[in-house]
Amino acid sequence: xxxxxxxxxxxxxxxxxxxxxxxxxxxxxxxxxxxxxxxxxxxxxxxxx
Numbered sequence: 001x002x003x004x005x006x007x008x009x010x011x012x013x014x015x016x017x018x019x020x021x022x023x024x025x026x027x028x029x030x031x032x033x034x035x036x037x038x039x040x041x042x043x044x045x046x047x048x049x
Contacts, residue, residue, distance in 0.1 A: 012036060 016029040 016033060019032065020026055020029045
């Protein structure tokens, strides 16, 4: 699972950089990162097992 997580993190980072470069506003990717973290860590379906 470590390699898959590394690849997903790399592409998420590239996406956040692209959003920043497109908008010129750092707050938008920061907000998106917060939503991403919420979806990954707070709503983790395997956390309740």
